[in-house]
Amino acid sequence: MEDMDPIINNTCVLMNSDGSVNVVTEKQLKLSSMEPGSVLLQLVLSEVCGTDVHLKHGRLDIVPYPIIPGHVAVGRVFATVGSIVDVEGSPVVQGDIVTYLDVIDTCNSCVTCLVDKQTTRCPLRRVLGITCNADSNSIRGLLGGWSSYVYLPPNTKIIRLPEMLPASVFMAGGCGLPTALHAVDRASIRLMDRVIVQGSGPVGLLAAILARLSGALQVIVVGAPAHRLKVVKEFGIDHTISIEEFPDPSKRLAQVQDLTSGHLGDVVIEATGRPEAVTEGMMLCRDGGTYVVVGQYTDNGEVALNPHQMINRKHLTIKGCWGSDFSHFYRGVQFLTKHATSLPWHLLVSQIFELKDADKAIAAVERLEVFKALVKPSQA
Amino acid sequence: MEDMDPIINNTCVLMNSDGSVNVVTEKQLKLSSMEPGSVLLQLVLSEVCGTDVHLKHGRLDIVPYPIIPGHVAVGRVFATVGSIVDVEGSPVVQGDIVTYLDVIDTCNSCVTCLVDKQTTRCPLRRVLGITCNADSNSIRGLLGGWSSYVYLPPNTKIIRLPEMLPASVFMAGGCGLPTALHAVDRASIRLMDRVIVQGSGPVGLLAAILARLSGALQVIVVGAPAHRLKVVKEFGIDHTISIEEFPDPSKRLAQVQDLTSGHLGDVVIEATGRPEAVTEGMMLCRDGGTYVVVGQYTDNGEVALNPHQMINRKHLTIKGCWGSDFSHFYRGVQFLTKHATSLPWHLLVSQIFELKDADKAIAAVERLEVFKALVKPSQA
């Protein structure tokens, strides 16, 4: 930062409240507005996930449009103001390849944070790429990943990517991994549990992988379409049940009964985003089992629930799971580093789009053509 | 049992699948059919609870009518076959005033009991007075409390009432206490938690009392009618909210917000039996709070649930609670003994009916005239 007032040329994608998406190109922005303790990254890779599709359709009521989408990303440190350290206390310097917790502003000073200890529900908490209003005319407004530069405000938690963890493998985990890890933590899987995962998107697949590596006796994924279930199997998951092949939920229940010798799931994890999956998931749980609902991140309406049959009489424990905190993110990086070469991560990240094609990337994800689309600036 | 073939004259109440209730009077039954390890009691007191009203209306689909209703009761030991001991190993002998766990036949040999450790969901488990088909022509069929004699099959868990615990105080707790204790155990109340209880019937009132005595900062009961809420207050509960006064759930939510300075319930316990209470209860929980659903013991239909708003985003932990086991029953007796004189138990048991008036007793409970009706044989 020894330069006098350096300027960057930034290109980014804006998503508006009407669902429109436009690209702002080659905007000249001055570095001098960076705050003490902040970091500016050149984007290496960001992603398009199912949440971005929901955001386009306005299904989350806490989004201050316009935003620059893209929550989890990898970048190269371009500029810092003041000395920056990672969570281990090591300095973060220009040129480092890093990722960051996309959650900022958690206050650690309110009753929710300090007494209830529910930091993912802190009222001040914001998520880059989702609940940060983006001002594309200012460096301080580059608060999302679909951008050639990303601004990390002071106190953003930064992790340098370990050498053994390529950016593309990290992005295969992407935003889904901390979410899946949080869900699996909430599930408290025990050795030899039977685990059912509803949904075969990134969160579902990752939750299934984590359940398998937690020592489950068997893991069953209920999902679609076929090409996703094929990938699920290539990650070593024991069984898949296709909702295309078995559109009737009672048939899927019968399949699960067969596969589990009538025992059903000790643990069921919902990762679909569809309300009707919730009551189906309760059916797939054994009596006294645990059901984690993580996929209902956006509002997709209601489902009819019989609380006698589904909650009381089954003696279920049902756990909602909102967001993730730094521990999930940190352990997610540990996980990917440990398993970087032993799992076929490339199957998740087959398609990379330039920023200007963000709309196509969203469409590909919405059509479930790809597990996840990556985005990167043309020059990266 | 030194007599050669003694005979008893038994009077009992039968409830049939069409909801009809009839009294079988002065039936002569031979003691000789008692099994080794069994106990015959002369009834001292049994009760009519909300479940009995539901059973009359056929709202539980696992009841093998006809039954002799009356699950929890107090009796005087009339006959035993073999030597009987209580859980501490002390002998149980003729003349002892005892109560008993109304649950029998839990197998302790199946995967549900031994591996899943969900004994209240053991498929062989039966509940006296609810899921035991009753043959009023045989001593072995006297498997319910609304009867001058009650038959306790081998291995029924028996507790002698401590001297300091009058039968009427025990029955004030009755079947509701182990249920409420199970619910409060599931809730894991911490010192200074704010606790909301939905429902002011016996389970709701008892859960509120237990929450208060668990060190809650404040306990709020949402219920009706007014005379029940009056009793709730006389048990030292901090606040009541009348659903008659505030028929609109959003007004009740506002009341709870006011009373808790906007914090809502750290713990909410549902004890209403009404499906629509379940979504309301989720609203009354703070983010990251715990919701225990214990009142949906019978099937009263569905409720529309928005899983995004109510489960995922609130990060709730929701726990169903089915039945109770011996630990709840045993600790319930400890609880009542400890608090026998310090709480106004008489407010719960103001009305006692003879067996022949069982129909009137059910009606009184259905009209919510009384907290709980007791039944006893005319000679008791």
Next chain:
Amino acid sequence: MEDMDPIINNTCVLMNSDGSVNVVTEKQLKLSSMEPGSVLLQLVLSEVCGTDVHLKHGRLDIVPYPIIPGHVAVGRVFATVGSIVDVEGSPVVQGDIVTYLDVIDTCNSCVTCLVDKQTTRCPLRRVLGITCNADSNSIRGLLGGWSSYVYLPPNTKIIRLPEMLPASVFMAGGCGLPTALHAVDRASIRLMDRVIVQGSGPVGLLAAILARLSGALQVIVVGAPAHRLKVVKEFGIDHTISIEEFPDPSKRLAQVQDLTSGHLGDVVIEATGRPEAVTEGMMLCRDGGTYVVVGQYTDNGEVALNPHQMINRKHLTIKGCWGSDFSHFYRGVQFLTKHATSLPWHLLVSQIFELKDADKAIAAVERLEVFKALVKPSQA
């Protein structure tokens, strides 16, 4: 703070590494060195607790002498720099009577805080009056309660005392209450548990009170001397066992067996500071019980442990308990406010010393003459 450079005359007590204690009187200090976000209090009341006696004898190896002792205190806001809010977001202004979490500098940025979530073990954490080196020549060094003014650095967590909570009642809880509350949280007391507390100092007494109010079936305190046990009984604790009357641990065990009908403690809480109490406490636990060790805050040596007899075969769960966090402090204030008039708090705070008599106050606590000595400046 509109004044130009106001000066205060401060008197404080310094404790040195050789155990000497000296009073620094009427030092003139300038307010201008206060940091943005800091608060200066005029002391109302502070305390002398058992830890201060240990500090005098050098039994904690992490103390950067000299220090101004006195961790928990009540003060009147004298000056603030910038706008200060409490945890509910309400402004804290001059004249407010407040207390504060004596723990500062917890970083919320390291692996211990964020991943292990053990904030009471954060390496940067410091405790006012214990692990803060005190410079009595600077306002910024007034980091302990035995002082006419106390400096609260930026981000110190402040709570305004509720109107219903007199300072003397708050100080009766003092530093012992958050510690006791943390210990009782760790113990996870269930309704009808039998609880044994070892130690009848402030932490022991407060843990016993909290256990009783958590719904324990019975609470037994093992301690001395007689006048403390008398106070214990006046707080409604069921039983006391005098270690003066029963100096032989096996006799104390026999007493506990008698009082619990042979069951022993479901939960045992150690609050003595004596190593040999730890193995005795394991003996007082039932098989499969929970033992919380909270009293070993300073180093008093070793004890011989047979891990087969005491840990493995008894299948115990043993929990160390270090310090406390804001939640314990906050809930402690809620607790005292709720019970301000219903418990005889005055029995704990009978003696108040001036700052200049700090040595006498320490001696009185060391001789166990008083439960806790309070200190206050002469003018307060």
Next chain:
Amino acid sequence: MEDMDPIINNTCVLMNSDGSVNVVTEKQLKLSSMEPGSVLLQLVLSEVCGTDVHLKHGRLDIVPYPIIPGHVAVGRVFATVGSIVDVEGSPVVQGDIVTYLDVIDTCNSCVTCLVDKQTTRCPLRRVLGITCNADSNSIRGLLGGWSSYVYLPPNTKIIRLPEMLPASVFMAGGCGLPTALHAVDRASIRLMDRVIVQGSGPVGLLAAILARLSGALQVIVVGAPAHRLKVVKEFGIDHTISIEEFPDPSKRLAQVQDLTSGHLGDVVIEATGRPEAVTEGMMLCRDGGTYVVVGQYTDNGEVALNPHQMINRKHLTIKGCWGSDFSHFYRGVQFLTKHATSLPWHLLVSQIFELKDADKAIAAVERLEVFKALVKPSQA
């Protein structure tokens, strides 16, 4: 059992209170003394484990010598009285290859079983081969595995070996697996935990394997001798630390610090049987970590413990672990079946002894020559 009074010729090994071991050969015993619900097995394989060495030296004070050692075993059903079913309800018939929970007589009727829910501490519980006095003159006394026939009293929990699980693989898990599984359950390992296991005997090795398959970031085994550590590595464990190479505990601590980047163990599991390992294990735990003590099954004396340094200040959670219950045994069979071919089980069971050579087998285990010695009758 249609024969009139069939006779078997049994050979078994008796262990006496003086540590002597003698073989009783070709004893003629009548089948007619079998009880209803009992099963007689022809032994296929039993084992010699470290506990048997301890029993020979009288290190467990609850053993009613003489006993027939051998707790866990595989047998072929030779005779049954009445209809016998396994835990799934399937009939067990002559010729079936089965194993069984070596724990009998757990009462499920006492306060320990029903209220404290600590069934492994039930006072009536007995373990075949350890706490069953053996009468070698009666079929009913064949209560241990080192025998050509083994008698399973009524209610012994039986599991038929799945076809995919050879007896030798099952015995590789043997008695150590349910113990290790219980310990790992108590440890509540989370994905990406660092786990240290003390001890490289069967329980230590199996706990390490289970920790690895529970998703640990890394697993470190501290043990000896070299040939055992070699096997540990062949099971995929990340690191071993040799106590022969590093006889000084502080050097082993330094090794663990190095291997864990200074973080130490989130979880440490003790499986050594040596008291001094317990304080070392506490040192190997990170602050706020979990320490499970499972190896102190027999009494090997005391260790000096500093409770301030090791328990309180480290804020540890320490869990004793006694015995195992049916769930551990059942899930152990599931585990071995799932991993029967993917792990090199043969490395654990290289040596098989005939009954007459039991003394040699014990000696081989005591010298740590083998991981575990198997025993089988000459004809099996």
